[in-house]
Amino acid sequence: MGPAIRLPPRPRVLLPCLPTPQRGHKVTLFEKSDSLGGHLISGGAHDFKSEVRELNLWYQGELRDWGVDVCMGVEATPELIDGLEPDAVILANGSSPVMPKIPGIDHPKTLGCIDALLHEERVGRRAVVVGGGLVGCEISLDLINKGHEVTIVEALPGILSSGPAVPLPNTMYLRDAFALHKTPILTNTRIAAVEDVGAVVEGPDGRQTLPADTVIIAVGFRPNPSMAPDLRGCGYEVHEIGDERHVGNILTSIWDAYEVAHTL
Ligand SMILES: Cc1cc2nc3c(=O)[nH]c(=O)nc-3n(C[C@H](O)[C@H](O)[C@H](O)COP(=O)(O)OP(=O)(O)OC[C@H]3O[C@@H](n4cnc5c(N)ncnc54)[C@H](O)[C@@H]3O)c2cc1C
Known part of the structure; x- marks a missing residue:
């Protein structure tokens, strides 16, 4: 044969x-x-x-x-x-990664999500993570575990609601972790600019500046x-x-x- x-x-x-x-x-x-x-x-x-x-x-x-x-x-x-x-x-x-065309996207404080993961030493103590999808949420939790202060900014009404479906245990784990750590999560809020002081965002309460050492962009691929x-x-x-x-x-x-x- x-x-x-x-x-x-x-x-x-x-x-x-x-x-x-x-x-x-x-x-x-x-x-x-x-x-x-x-x-x-x-x-x-x-x-x-x-x-x-x-x-x-x-x-x-x-x-x-x-x-x-x-x-x-x-x-x-x-x-x-x-x-x-x-x-x-x-x-x-x-x-x-998608990098939105906003003022300050090339600011030294702005970091893409891949760079933030591969070069944690470049992430300052106070980090704003723009994008509450799976990638942004997992980066946030990793940084929180390593002692960073993290604020999550999400354009949609809720985190973990865009992109490919995420298994329920993963979403439950992340939500519980953010609740445990009292992580600020700003929903219905968009990044408008990155400036010397941090992230300028626009949400239901209007425009505000979130003081930050690093603004991590995780808005999709x-x-x-x-x-x-x-x-x-x-x-x-x-x-x-x-x-x-x-x-x-x-x-x-x-x-x-x-x-x-x-x-x-
Ligand atoms: C931060 C992050 C976390 C993730 N976490 C998860 C997770 O927990 N679970 C999950 O299921 N998925 C996860 N994903 C998604 C998953 O990693 C991707 O869907 C998957 O890796 C896609 O595989 P790919 O081979 O199509 O592309 P990639 O993994 O992007 O690989 C493409 C490769 O092709 C190379 N390349 C590109 N052009 C050329 C060229 N012309 N010649 C030679 N080489 C080239 C690139 O250098 C790269 O190595 C995550 C993605 C990211 C970014």
């Missing part, structure tokens, strides 16, 4: 990695930064999210065990991919620009998965990857 899956004659290109090596495909993974994991790195930076860090390490072990060709520090471009003459390309370029339009018509399959296709979470990204991998 012959092999269930024949090795394709040309390499398959993958961004990032899927279960395909287990099915006999030759996989090449390109990562433009010097670390594997994408948002799993900042998403697992909190003291209470060791499982996310462990998941990232587990994937890296799988890549090693399955002999995936990992090209670190290499930004995939349409030209690079085309030169490999792959049978299929899977694009998983991820997403980037948008998909990174896709290479797909440049690759279509090149003679190989092109798939988009994960946050590049639709900003979601670990589950939706893995599910995307699983579905594509099983059709190759």
